[in-house]
Amino acid sequence: MKIRNAGVVGAGLMGSGVAQVCAQAGLQVILMDIEPSALEKAQEQIAWSVGKFAEKGKINEDREVVLARITATSELQALKDADIIIENVYEDIDLKREVFKTLSGVTGEETLLASDTSAIPITELAAVSRYPERVLGLHFFSPAQMMRVVEVIGSTLTSPETMAVATAFIKAIGKDPIRVERDVAGFLLNRINFPSTVEAIRLVEEGISTVEDVDRGMRLAFGRKMGPFETGDMVGLDVMMKAMMSTYEETKDMKFYPPVLMQRKVLAGHLGIKTRKGWYDYNEDGSRKG
Numbered sequence: 001m002k003i004r005n006a007g008v009v010g011a012g013l014m015g016s017g018v019a020q021v022c023a024q025a026g027l028q029v030i031l032m033d034i035e036p037s038a039l040e041k042a043q044e045q046i047a048w049s050v051g052k053f054a055e056k057g058k059i060n061e062d063r064e065v066v067l068a069r070i071t072a073t074s075e076l077q078a079l080k081d082a083d084i085i086i087e088n089v090y091e092d093i094d095l096k097r098e099v100f101k102t103l104s105g106v107t108g109e110e111t112l113l114a115s116d117t118s119a120i121p122i123t124e125l126a127a128v129s130r131y132p133e134r135v136l137g138l139h140f141f142s143p144a145q146m147m148r149v150v151e152v153i154g155s156t157l158t159s160p161e162t163m164a165v166a167t168a169f170i171k172a173i174g175k176d177p178i179r180v181e182r183d184v185a186g187f188l189l190n191r192i193n194f195p196s197t198v199e200a201i202r203l204v205e206e207g208i209s210t211v212e213d214v215d216r217g218m219r220l221a222f223g224r225k226m227g228p229f230e231t232g233d234m235v236g237l238d239v240m241m242k243a244m245m246s247t248y249e250e251t252k253d254m255k256f257y258p259p260v261l262m263q264r265k266v267l268a269g270h271l272g273i274k275t276r277k278g279w280y281d282y283n284e285d286g287s288r289k290g
């Protein structure tokens, strides 16, 4: 089975990026969100970003050609003929279950249903789907337009054919698949990343260092492009905290448990770049203050 068109559910940070990646790879894309304002914002963001790719000569097509492949809609029904659907709604297990249940009633037997969840076990979503063997995880990293890695996660119920088709699809859209062989909360890369982020927050909480110094040190020492706090602000502290919680709930291991400092920031609505305040402060255009 070859994937020719894709549906993307949820047009926020990740959904808009995933839609753009698929369109740049030549696929027809239907981008669905229940919020018309989210669709509008996504279209603006995608147009700007594709323009940048074209300006830098990173794509061989005109911006307009790429943009014409994306259709925005608020109707889930519009996804009925998609070869693959990649779900990117909020990191909320009940919402995702609901979306998967509804999608199962809309799509055919052949459609692959993928979730871009950061941590929720895929079997949770397969279990409520009509064709669980076609359900899997495709975990992109932010910003999806730039980051090459995508985790490909099978649930306990995913068929080997689904894994093979999805892995080929990820390569076809120019990404590098990492297969995760067992369906565990947090999958592979966040299982490694979260404990170090938790430790970084604790060290700041205890007054042993500062947000700025931890980030600078991590960049300089380990060749990372961003430190853990910079990454947190880009991902969204709410999104990261929920993903840490899902991983903690399954493992009961405190190394995944979001420290109080992070919990309070989320309560205060200081979620990172999207709210202009997180570990750092940001200007309207998303650039860092100071």
Ligand SMILES: NC(=O)c1ccc[n+]([C@@H]2O[C@H](COP(=O)([O-])OP(=O)(O)OC[C@H]3O[C@@H](n4cnc5c(N)ncnc54)[C@H](O)[C@@H]3O)[C@@H](O)[C@H]2O)c1
Residues within 6 Å of the ligand: 009, 010, 011, 012, 013, 014, 015, 032, 033, 034, 035, 038, 087, 088, 089, 090, 091, 092, 095, 099, 116, 117, 118, 119, 139, 140, 141, 142, 234, 235, 236, 239, 243
């Ligand atoms: N933020 C990251 O860096 C990152 C990285 C990898 C994976 N993820 C995962 O991707 C998913 C989305 O995260 P995000 O940061 O893009 O969130 P976001 O808040 O930017 O976007 C979520 C979108 O989902 C829409 N939505 C909500 N309910 C819906 C429904 N029933 N039908 C259609 N659309 C609906 C919202 O209107 C919103 O536009 C989450 O599961 C998250 O864990 C996030």
